[in-house]
Amino acid sequence: xxxxxxxxxxxxxxxxxxxxxxxxxxxxxxxxxxxxxxxxxxxxxxxxxxxxxxxxxxxxxxxxxxxxxxxxxxxxxxxxxxxxxxxxxxxxxxxxxxxxxxxxxxxxxxxxxx
Amino acid sequence: xxxxxxxxxxxxxxxxxxxxxxxxxxxxxxxxxxxxxxxxxxxxxxxxxxxxxxxxxxxxxxxxxxxxxxxxxxxxxxxxxxxxxxxxxxxxxxxxxxxxxxxxxxxxxx
Numbered sequence: 001x002x003x004x005x006x007x008x009x010x011x012x013x014x015x016x017x018x019x020x021x022x023x024x025x026x027x028x029x030x031x032x033x034x035x036x037x038x039x040x041x042x043x044x045x046x047x048x049x050x051x052x053x054x055x056x057x058x059x060x061x062x063x064x065x066x067x068x069x070x071x072x073x074x075x076x077x078x079x080x081x082x083x084x085x086x087x088x089x090x091x092x093x094x095x096x097x098x099x100x101x102x103x104x105x106x107x108x109x110x111x112x113x114x
Numbered sequence: 115x116x117x118x119x120x121x122x123x124x125x126x127x128x129x130x131x132x133x134x135x136x137x138x139x140x141x142x143x144x145x146x147x148x149x150x151x152x153x154x155x156x157x158x159x160x161x162x163x164x165x166x167x168x169x170x171x172x173x174x175x176x177x178x179x180x181x182x183x184x185x186x187x188x189x190x191x192x193x194x195x196x197x198x199x200x201x202x203x204x205x206x207x208x209x210x211x212x213x214x215x216x217x218x219x220x221x222x223x224x
């Protein structure tokens with residue numbers, strides 16, 4: 001069983017479109033994250049949710065809106081996509097948000113905006 | 115902003131050689147993780163260190179957390195092609211946030 005899964009794996013779309021990426025974890029973890037990894041492989045946190053509540057919101061354009069229907073799911077919706085949004089987006093989860101920060105990552109979604 | 119700098123950024127060695135990757139910061143972290151990421155996949159956790167001066171061994175990999183909990187090193191003995199990948203360190207704070215280093219890309223040639 002996949003611990004953290006994301007769909008789709010690849011997403012190619014035109015500038016200006018709206019798209020969503022879904023994430024699910026079956027680890028029973030309380031905390032979920034979205035990261036963006038750029039072409040230089042730098043991994044930057046975007047959002048963190050703990051028990052469906054937003055706890056970290058880095059400086060991310062408000063075109064990005066996370067939604068957590070339950071603590072096993074954290075989806076990412078992106079409006080009005082721009083060329084600079086092209087990157088690999090990773091979902092991750094951890095048992096809790098306070099200590100150790102051991103995170104389990106999904107396989108990533110490669111977003112290409114044309 | 116807490117920054118984690120890794121060195122070297124790129125490392126290409128022959129199978130059987132030893133290597134050390136460094137992860138440095140001016141900030142103190144409550145814990146530090148090392149991950150390995152292979153192409154097309156997400157990072158996979160290798161180890162967590164929490165105590166200043168702590169040393170952990172995972173087969174041929176040795177991880178050390180600096181005494182002041184600001185830096186860490188990863189030493190690989192007798193590297194193998196299967197060790198090839200992107201190595202990322204990540205520092206955690208009690209505010210529930212992890213900051214990732216800029217990564218070290220390791221290539222081990224057979």
